[in-house]
Amino acid sequence: MAQKNLFPKKLPFRDDRAPIFVIDGSSFVYRAYYAIRGHLSNRKGLPTKAVFGFTQMLLKLLREMNPEYVVVCFDAKGLTFRHDMFKDYKANRPPMPDDLSVQIPYIKEITRAFGVPILEIEGYEADDLIAAIASRMDRPIVIVGGDKDLFPLISERVVIWDPMKDELIDKKKIKERYGVEPQKLIDVRALAGDSIDNVPGVPGIGEKTALRLIKEYGSLEEVLNHAEEIKQKRLRENLIKHAGDALISKKLVELNDKAPIPLEIDFYRKRPVNTLKLRELFLELDFKKLLKELPATKTISYEQYKLVLDFEKVKEIVEKARKAKVLALDLESDTKDPMRGKIVGVSLCFEPPKAYYFPFRHEGLEAQKQLPWEAFSNLASLIEDSSVKKVGHNIKYDLILLARYGVTLKGLEGDTMLASYLFDPTRRTHGLDELSEELLGHTMISYKEVTKELAKEESFARVPLEKAKVYACEDAHVTYLLYEYFWPRLKEETLWKVFTEIDRPLIEVLAYMEMAGIKIDTAYLKEFSREIAEKLKKLEEKIYAVAGERFNINSSKQLGYILFEKLKLPKVKKTPKKTAFSTDNEVLEELSLHHELPRLVLEYRTLAKLKSTYVDALPKMVNPETGRLHTSFNQTVTATGRLSSSDPNLQNIPVRGEEGLKIRQAFVPEKGFLFLSADYSQIDLRVLAHYSEDETLIKAFWQGEDIHRRTAAEIFGISPDEVTPEMRRMAKTINFGIVYGMSPYGLAKELKIGRREAKAFIERYFERYPGVKRYMEQIVAEAREKGYVETLFGRKRPLPDINSPNRTAREFAERTAINTPIQGTAADIIKLAMIKIHQVFREKGVGTRMLLQVHDELLFEVPEKEIEEIKKIVRQIMEGVVELKVPLKVNLAIGRNWAEAKA
DNA sequence: TAAGTGGA
DNA sequence: TCCACTTA
Known part of the structure; x- marks a missing residue:
């Protein structure tokens, strides 16, 4: 919404005073409603097409014309003086459709938020208000609209601009187009009539004849006076017979300029844009693109961010925080992986815009200024106090990091990342920075900015304290503000139940699973890798021999050249982006009927993928401290509500084929334990x-x-x-x-x-x-x-x-x-089952751990002695977690590795 | 259909 | 960034 003072449109006025831009609001509302194809609505199902079209028009006007004076005119409710005169006036117009009328209040609010005055006077149509302004405000006037009915208003001082067609219509244009003065168009219309507005006119006369008559005689009255002279019989008779109708018609189409409009120029002055209000409206209407164009107006002051370096001060703040309604919390660490990092500092916000940063493990010159580690226990006691409600952004991360220090977060009120996800699971990201930008209009300091003076390998621990304070406090502060933003919105919808009964309690379950990790047999994988390497080598040689040259088989580009250019094999299909010819599985399968190379490549690819993605990659990701593989379950990625897994992704470990099974065999339980796999049969x-x-x-x-x-x-x-x-x-x-x-x-x-x-x-x-x-x-x-x-x-x-x-x-x-x-729904069901299972496991204090979830399957590591008990618990919970119109069925399998536990 | 990863 | 491939 850059308010650049540019007048790209040259306005043809001699008068150089700033013009008043008079917008024909009602006509734009209808135009937007009927012109935009399809349907547009917000997340609550409110239709928004007209609001959207109107807003775009308004934006275009404000951007291109940067008006000093502007007003939007709307039709007022009820009948106008025209109905008194002629009861059938506009009788052919259907009433405003319901899905348009609900949008009108939004259109008005947006207009006001843009700082544009609204004019609406009972008993008058928008056209009359425009006419009144055009004739009685002694200023250059730009009528913004496209309706022909307004053409008669055009004069030396009045032009019409149609922002949709980007067309400027002035007196000269009208004369060129119609050959008459603009005002005479009234007489033309009176003669021709208008079926849409139910203006009778004279039968048999259309625009063309009307124009000819007016050009010849000068006005409607003169045409009627000279009706007798007209040669064509039908025309003459009609004119004489319907002279009365023509005169009434003229009254109907004549624009009334007597409306009691405000005459002080100040009424029309453009006011400042209320960006906050606009943001609120755009958010409610789900105008995502427009939202992005709004400038970040909210400035969050960093003045009340405090660096806490004194033990006494820690105690003081902790005591104050205990009485807080909600505590926003954020841990700073030196790695992205909560299973590896150490806690570098803690930030809190419970009385925005105040926020505190407690540095513990920064490195470098300032290290001795930091808080002693003993002070961390004070914070820990606050974190473990279940009477103090906590919110965080991606709090699972903090949960895990804290747990590694023996601290259990209690009183979890929620996670703003999760709130955002529930609110709109199709958002690209739910990062704190994007949400702040979009929802609060505040641009946060980026991590990159904070760490830009650091060497590549250096972590947050190297960030100077002052800088770290601002960054960390801002995280906690914005988290608090997002909490204030999302909570009422979640409570308003059915989402509150999903949030409190499914996704929120699941956070802790996932944290446990990630911390548990899973053991892999690295020695076995190493051996397997060697075997595959050997096979690949042989395949590679054979492929080169068959192809007649050496090339990179992993490069689809090079492979495409060999297959389609050199060997001239048929080009089956293009890649999805159509930038090249596809060499995917399906294509190679088909080509293998023509040549032996595709078959070999197919085999090579399967093995190479297996080796690089699983056999070689997995052992590298084993945590040195725990000796296990800790995936991360993401709760805010999929559009359907499923979980996803990454670093490494343990939800796409191969299962089919001989080689797939061999990889699953590498996943093994701890000594004295067995795997128990439980999968829902046909849950979908x-x-x-x-x-x-x-x-x-x-x-x-x-x-x-x-x-x-x-x-x-x-x-x-x-x-x-x-x-x-x-x-x-x-x-x-x-x-x-x-x-x-x-x-x-x-x-x-x-x-x-x-x-x-x-x-x-x-x-x-x-x-x-x-x-x-x-x-x-x-x-x-x-x-x-x-x-x-x-x-x-x-x-x-x-x-x-x-x-x-x-x-x-x-x-x-x-x-x-x-x-x-x-x-x-299937995803919700298994999530609910996980929550219950976790709860029962904790109550009973069993040694069994839930390790993985693969959409319809759960994998447990069970002490041998517990097997029978756990089988019973798991089946009972999974099958009984909800009652559907059909039974839920679970298949259980036990094994000494993941391959066995699948059978 | 959707999500994550590896290679070029 | 694109392509291919794994799972559900």
Whole structure:
């Protein structure tokens, strides 16, 4: 919203006083509403198309014209003097649609927030107000609008600017276009009439004839006076017969300039933009792009940030903090990995804008100025005091770091990162800095900025205390402000339940799992790596021999050259970005029918991937202190509510094929322990059965049938015992496709059949499972109406494209609408089970630890003696965690490694 | 379909 | 940044 004083449009006025820009508000509201295709709504389902279009127009005007005087005119409610005169005036106009009228208050608020005065007077239409301003304000006037009805107002002193067409219409233009003075357009319209506004006019006369007549006689009255002279019979008769109508019409279309408008120029003065208010409105309306363009206006003062260097002061602050409503807390460490770093300092904020930084382990010249480590216990006692509510941003990190110092955080009120995620799980990131920028309008100091004078390998511990203070205090401060932002919003929605009953309690469970880690057999992996290296070497030589030259097989570019240029193999398809020809699995599979090279490359790739991603990478990530692998479970990444795992990702460890199993064998329990794997059987399909209430599906699950076999029997129209393995495989793919929201196209590709055939399969499926079809139609309709979908527990996912005019985008949103409630509900179910299991484990004080979650599977490390007890607990909790219309079923397996525990 | 990782 | 590949 740069307020540069540029007048890019040359305004054709002799008068060089600043013009008044008079905006035809009502016409823009309608234009935005009807002109923008598709549908736009915010996360709550409020339609926003007109607000958006209007806002863009206003922005364009303010940017390009930078007006000193400006006003938006709106139609007032109720009848105008025109109705008194002619009761059918505008009788053909339908009333304002509901989904437009709800937007009007927002449009007005935004206008005010931009500092633009609003004019609205009972009994008058916007056009009349504009006419009054144009004729009675002695100033240059720019009417902002595009409506032809306003053309008669144009004069030496009045022009019209249409920001949408970017067209400036002045007197000269009108004369060129119509050949008459602007005011005469009234007479033209009176003769021609207007069916939209129900202005009668004279039958048989259109704009062309009207113009000709007015040009000839000068005015409507003169035309009527000379009606007798007109040669054409029909025209003459009509003019004489309908002279009265024509005169009434003139009264109707004549713009009334008598409206009691404010005459003081000060009323029209542009006021400053209220960025805070705009931000609030844009946030509510979900105008993300506009939000980003708002300047960061909020300046947070760092003046009240205190560096605490004195033990006595620590005690004082801790005592004060105990009485705080909520304490925002942030730990500074020297690594990103909470399983490795040490605590360098602690920041607190409980009375914003005050905040405190407690440095403990900084390095360098100032080290001796810091707090003695004993002071940390004072903070620890505060952190362990469950009566003091804490919030943090990504608090799991702090939880783990603290736990390594033997400190257990109690009284967790929540996590602002999680709050942001629940509020909109499709956001790209939930980083403190981005949220601060976008939601608070405050630009934070970046980590990069703070550490820029440091050498590459140096950590936060090397940051000078003053600088560290500002950075750390700002983190705690902004966290507090985000807490104030999100909490009321979460409480307002169904999200509060998901937050307090699922995601918040899960934080601690995940922290435990990450801290537990998992053991891998590094010696075994080393040996395996050597074996693969050998195989790769042989394959490599063979590939070079077949290709006739040496090249980098890992480079898809070089491989593409060999396959398509040198060997002239058919180019099957392009890469998704269309920048090159694809060399992916599917393509190589097909090409292997023509040549032996693709097969070899396929084999090489599988092995190379296995080696680099798993066999070689995993041992490097073993924590030297614990001797185990500690993944990080991210709770705020996926759009559906699933978890994700990284550093390393333990949710995509291979399972298929011989080599895959060999890698799973490297994951082993501690001595004296066994692995117990518990996975939900067909949880997605069971959730689908619950949602759809499909009788066949529900019955199949209650009878414990093999669901893919049942599906095969249904779609092939045979009995279950007649189903061949091939049929079952196809049915399985279809079930899979339904749950993952696969398109008919995707299904065709997966089954390697024609698209029509795939479509026929899907149709057959819907015939046999009509409830599923009903569910899909219903959920898509609901999504269209609300603009979002939700899980059984109220977790939401916005679907902005659900009404998009772009078919691809819309269909994608539709598949998402079908899939998210299913996958998200399944994710909620397993999260709930994890929370309960963790709780029972702690109550019973068992030695068993939950190690991993892989979407529908949990992996435990169980002392041999506890096996039977734990099996019982796990099954009972997982199967009983919610009651659906179908039973939940869990498969348990025990093993001395992860491969065994899968069978 | 979605997410993470490795290699160029 | 793009591509390919692993899991669910």
